[in-house]
Amino acid sequence: MLQLTATAAISLTLLVPLTANAQDSDYAAPRTVDGAPDLQGMWTSNTITPFTRPEEFGDKLILNREEAMLLEQGVADYTAEQDLPSDPDRIPPAKDRIELADSYNNFWFDDGTRVARYNGEYRSSLLIDPPNGRMPAYTPEAEERLRVAAELREVRGPFAGPESRPLAERCLMSFGSSSGPPMLPILYNNHYQIVQSPGYVMILVEMVHDARIIRIDADPLPDAFRPWMGDSVGRWEGDTLVVETSRLNPSQKFRNSTENFRITERFTRVSDTVMNYSFTAQDPDTFVQPFSAEMPMNLTDDILYEYACHEGNYSLPGVLAGARLDEAQQTN
Numbered sequence: 252m253l254q255l256t257a258t259a260a261i262s263l264t265l266l267v268p269l270t271a272n273a274q275d276s277d278y279a280a281p282r283t284v285d286g287a288p289d290l291q292g293m294w295t296s297n298t299i300t301p302f303t304r305p306e307e308f309g310d311k312l313i314l315n316r317e318e319a320m321l322l323e324q325g326v327a328d329y330t331a332e333q334d335l336p337s338d339p340d341r342i343p344p345a346k347d348r349i350e351l352a353d354s355y356n357n358f359w360f361d362d363g364t365r366v367a368r369y370n371g372e373y374r375s376s377l378l379i380d381p382p383n384g385r386m387p388a389y390t391p392e393a394e395e396r397l398r399v400a401a402e403l404r405e406v407r408g409p410f411a412g413p414e415s416r417p418l419a420e421r422c423l424m425s426f427g428s429s430s431g432p433p434m435l436p437i438l439y440n441n442h443y444q445i446v447q448s449p450g451y452v453m454i455l456v457e458m459v460h461d462a463r464i465i466r467i468d469a470d471p472l473p474d475a476f477r478p479w480m481g482d483s484v485g486r487w488e489g490d491t492l493v494v495e496t497s498r499l500n501p502s503q504k505f506r507n508s509t510e511n512f513r514i515t516e517r518f519t520r521v522s523d524t525v526m527n528y529s530f531t532a533q534d535p536d537t538f539v540q541p542f543s544a545e546m547p548m549n550l551t552d553d554i555l556y557e558y559a560c561h562e563g564n565y566s567l568p569g570v571l572a573g574a575r576l577d578e579a580q581q582t583n
Contacts, residue, residue, distance in 0.1 A: 280490045280520040285449045287467075288490045290520055293555060294443045294548040296436040296528070297363030299326050302544065304376030304384025312375055312384065319366040319373035326364055333357035361439040369527065369545050377435070380531075380543040386506065387538040393507050410574030413567060418502060421567060422459060422560035423479070428505055430461035430480055432496045432514045433530045433544065443548070444555050452485060452492065460558050465494055472498060477510075479503060492518040509536045524550040 280288040299322060304312070314322075334357055367374045376384035389397070409415055418424040427437040434443065434456075442457040452465040465485040472482040481499035485492055494516040501510055514532040521527050526548045533541035 278520075278522055283447050287447065287449075287487060288492070288520060289447070290445050290452065290492060290518055290526060291447050292445060292550050293553055294445065294526060295551050295553070296434065296441045296443070296546060296548050297361065298365060298367040298377075298436055298546065299323065299363050300367035300374050300377055300546075302377045302435055303386060304378065308375040308384070310382050310384075312372075312379055312382075314366065314373040314375050316373065319368075322366055323364060330357060330364075359439060361441065362436065363441075367546050369547050370521070374545070377544045377546045378542060379545055381540065387540045387542055389507065390535070390537060390539055393537040397507060408574065410571055413571065416567060416570075419459065422564070424503060425456055425458035425461055429458040430456040430463065432481065432483070432494075432516055433505070433532060434516075434528065435544075436546070440558060442551070442553060442555055455555065457555055457558060459560050465492075474498065477501060481514075490519060494518070505532070507537055508534045511536050526550070 280290075283289045283291070308314075337356065367377060378384045378386070381387060404415070407415060413421055419426040424430060428435045429437050429440065434454075437458070440458040444455040444457075446453045446455070450467050450469075452467065454463040454465070455461075456463065461480065463480045463483065465483040467485045467487070469484050471484060472478075476482065477498050477500045479500050480503070481496040483494050483496045485494045487493070496514050496516070497512075499508075499510070499512055505512060512532065512534040514530055516528070516530040519527045527545065528548050529543065529545040531541055531543040
């Protein structure tokens with residue numbers, strides 16, 4: 252059972268802002284020069300709320316204030332502990348047990364300090380459907396693709412060539428679907444700069460500096476065109492930007508998805524500083540049902556710095572060269 256001490260309650264009150272991002276039904280978004288709702292600015296999706304729901308919450312999507320504050324206090328305590336000076340005499344990690352925490356210290360993380368609050372509700376997960384907050388099961392076809400891919404990796408090896416390495420490692424796309432669609436928060440670099448002009452909305456992604464261009468009221472691209480981040484066509488429904496995306500590049504997959512992956516996103520500015528972002532995605536060749544998520548994005552005055560992705564410049568040639576050397580030694 253959750254318990255909150257008096258001392259913790261005082262400190263936790265400071266963690267939760269008094270101004271909620273509850274949607275004001277009377278709020279009217281500002282307009283651009285061409286009369287479209289103005290979504291421009293620098294937005295961040297930082298949150299400690301995970302995409303999929305922890306099993307401890309079951310089907311419980313909405314948390315009460317005490318539960319949210321306890322989660323935020325846990326993050327604050329962990330951060331304070333991790334920010335302590337490192338022990339210079341600590342032993343190196345075992346080669347077969349290197350974890351993320353061994354590669355990064357807490358200085359590099361920027362995944363938020365607060366529980367996601369959507370329309371005034373504290374959320375246990377960004378995923379809202381299926382009701383258990385978990386991704387739908389794979390279809391038999393998707394399971395078979397995973398099996399075949401695993402066998403192929405076993406035969407070729409993980410370093411057979413650049414194509415066998417993830418797109419993010421090659422500095423081609425963002426890590427963890429940060430660029431989208433869907434646009435999901437990760438460990439750091441969760442900023443998005445939105446710029447509008449008549450007929451277009453551009454989203455500049457901090458992670459790997461992807462630039463996504465949404466064409467308003469446009470015809471879909473020919474089926475042969477398969478750009479990174481797909482073909483995004485938007486339309487305005489009142490103050491909401493609705494974006495339909497299909498035709499993703501075959502190399503860009505969302506959790507084993509296929510070329511039939513389709514996603515509908517909604518961007519709605521609900522206050523001067525908060526924008527609601529939601530989406531529903533489906534791929535009948537991969538998932539047994541569609542899935543939907545909701546999350547707030549908060550306006551910030553942070554500066555968007557260039558993301559210098561050096562993995563593709565240095566790490567990739569290094570690991571491939573090491574693999575070639577290992578192969579040569581095995582044949583001798």
